Amino acid sequence: MADYHTLIVGAGFSGIGTAVNLDKAGLRDYLIVEAGDGVGGTWFWNRYPGVAVDIPSFSYQFSFEQSPAWSRTYAPGRELRAYAEHCVDKYRLRSRIRFDTEVSGAMFDADENLWRVELNTGEVITARFLVNASGVLTIPKLPDIDGVDSFSGVTMHTARWDHTQDLTGKRVAIIGTGATAVQVIPEIAPIVQQLTVFQRTPIWCFPKFDVPLPAAARWAMRVPGGRTLHRLLSQAYVEFTFPLAAQYFTINPFAKRADAAGRAYLRREVRDPVLRDKLTPRYAVGCKRPGFHNTYLSTFNRDNVALVTEPIEKITGSAVATADGSTYEADVLILATGFKVMDVDAMTFDITGPGGQTLSAFWEEHRMQAYEGVSIPGFPNYFTVMGPYGYVGSSYFALIEAQTHHLVRCIAQADRRAAHRVEVRQEANDRYFAEMMRKRHRQIFWQDSCRNANSYYFDRNGDVPLRPASTPEAYWRSRSFDLDDYRFTG
Ligand code: NAP
Numbered sequence: 431m432a433d434y435h436t437l438i439v440g441a442g443f444s445g446i447g448t449a450v451n452l453d454k455a456g457l458r459d460y461l462i463v464e465a466g467d468g469v470g471g472t473w474f475w476n477r478y479p480g481v482a483v484d485i486p487s488f489s490y491q492f493s494f495e496q497s498p499a500w501s502r503t504y505a506p507g508r509e510l511r512a513y514a515e516h517c518v519d520k521y522r523l524r525s526r527i528r529f530d531t532e533v534s535g536a537m538f539d540a541d542e543n544l545w546r547v548e549l550n551t552g553e554v555i556t557a558r559f560l561v562n563a564s565g566v567l568t569i570p571k572l573p574d575i576d577g578v579d580s581f582s583g584v585t586m587h588t589a590r591w592d593h594t595q596d597l598t599g600k601r602v603a604i605i606g607t608g609a610t611a612v613q614v615i616p617e618i619a620p621i622v623q624q625l626t627v628f629q630r631t632p633i634w635c636f637p638k639f640d641v642p643l644p645a646a647a648r649w650a651m652r653v654p655g656g657r658t659l660h661r662l663l664s665q666a667y668v669e670f671t672f673p674l675a676a677q678y679f680t681i682n683p684f685a686k687r688a689d690a691a692g693r694a695y696l697r698r699e700v701r702d703p704v705l706r707d708k709l710t711p712r713y714a715v716g717c718k719r720p721g722f723h724n725t726y727l728s729t730f731n732r733d734n735v736a737l738v739t740e741p742i743e744k745i746t747g748s749a750v751a752t753a754d755g756s757t758y759e760a761d762v763l764i765l766a767t768g769f770k771v772m773d774v775d776a777m778t779f780d781i782t783g784p785g786g787q788t789l790s791a792f793w794e795e796h797r798m799q800a801y802e803g804v805s806i807p808g809f810p811n812y813f814t815v816m817g818p819y820g821y822v823g824s825s826y827f828a829l830i831e832a833q834t835h836h837l838v839r840c841i842a843q844a845d846r847r848a849a850h851r852v853e854v855r856q857e858a859n860d861r862y863f864a865e866m867m868r869k870r871h872r873q874i875f876w877q878d879s880c881r882n883a884n885s886y887y888f889d890r891n892g893d894v895p896l897r898p899a900s901t902p903e904a905y906w907r908s909r910s911f912d913l914d915d916y917r918f919t920g
Contacts, residue, residue, distance in 0.1 A: 442471015612721030718885030818895030850920030
């Protein structure tokens with residue numbers, strides 16, 4: 431007998447969505463374990479200045495819990511944290527979350543058909559089903575630069591921002607120009623004495639219709655018709671600009687115009703042609719995640735901001751040294767260097783299947799794959815919310831709702847059949863993987879220029895484990911996949 435019917439790892443929006451869907455299906459015997467002391471996942475950990483969502487808030491929320499409280503078209507991080515708290519309270523999840531608890535490993539017990547999950551406290555919890563909702567942007571990636579550990583000033587990764595540090599009047603160096611840096615740089619540039627930005631690969635940046643929501647719009651969010659209208663418009667915009675542009679690149683005539691739009695915006699924002707050239711990406715928009723900000727590019731026009739494109743050689747005491755022999759003194763070093771993503775070492779804990787093989791080893795051997803992005807052959811009773819070939823590139827909430835619907839259908843069916851073991855069939859997984867391979871040629875990622883992008887979308891095999899599909903297709907398939915693609919036994 432397992433301690434819990436289901437164990438959910440992570441109290442971010444994936445974990446919250448899983449729990450709400452389990453409750454709706456009457457499967458109430460679950461526990462959520464969460465490493466932090468609060469809910470919201472990525473929004474709990476990422477509190478750097480300027481943190482905000484890049485997808486309109488009308489879409490960046492659960493369809494079943496649409497908030498009338500967003501203050502802007504793109505909510506700031508603290509509102510998303512508050513929204514997570516609200517969901518947890520409204521759906522009565524708090525008492526079922528164990529905070530400050532990390533999973534250190536999970537092993538399937540084939541005799542008992544359950545998971546033995548080891549916690550950092552040393553305790554072992556057993557659960558019939560294990561749902562990995564630990565997210566994809568979870569483990570901060572530190573740059574592999576000589577001396578980064580021995581910088582004599584203050585060092586902080588953007589995902590672990592130290593708000594006790596006042597940057598006013600300081601010399602600050604920031605490494606990285608990804609979507610996070612796009613938000614941090616304009617926010618801190620006006621207060622620091624000197625900001626030196628170390629850029630390895632430039633990012634495409636686009637303006638953002640980021641405005642306060644007028645009272646009338648917020649009122650409209652309280653009435654069903656108004657809510658639906660906001661949602662529909664927002665979903666259409668997101669679908670058009672993200673999945674339809676990236677996943678259907680070769681057949682979408684509008685997608686190919688994005689580079690020209692990006693260059694025109696650069697011309698408008700950056701006066702100096704040399705600086706503008708350095709900020710111009712040499713790859714197609716969409717090869718890697720673009721940024722959205724109204725003042726990121728123009729921030730480089732400031733006198734106290736310097737853009738360095740020479741490769742970093744090492745960090746020496748209080749300075750960053752580049753390959754051309756220059757050194758840049760700093761009081762604070764900010765690592766906007768992202769997360770371990772799309773890779774076998776991006777797992778927060780080891781998952782060991784009945785044959786003794788870990789999931790990382792399985793992916794190492796067979797390339798990253800998962801049936802509908804949710805389940806993996808050889809790993810019974812295990813489901814993941816953000817697995818390979820699940821995400822189409824739209825709002826993560828659309829992904830979470832589709833994937834949690836899928837996994838709850840499986841778990842509920844196992845219970846109906848009194849099955850203790852549910853496992854995706856090899857042939858169903860192979861069919862899905864072959865479909866992904868067949869359809870991926872139409873994605874943006876296979877353009878020659880993407881080789882210059884240094885994009886974390888590519889894993890070590892050169893695969894991009896993103897789903898070549900639209901959001902409605904992923905939604906529909908989570909409701910219509912054949913349950914016989916799973917084997918229910920025990
Ligand atoms: P990221 O996109 O992985 O960017 C990391 C940056 O650090 C890149 O510019 C990278 O350069 C640079 N870098 C890494 N190691 C380096 C080294 N050794 N030397 C020099 N430069 C180095 O990480 P991120 O900006 O944190 O964004 C991660 C993801 O978070 C985004 O893609 C997005 O999905 C999400 N995000 C979302 C929002 C939002 O919705 N509002 C906001 C922020 C982030 P290369 O490009 O050359 O590798």
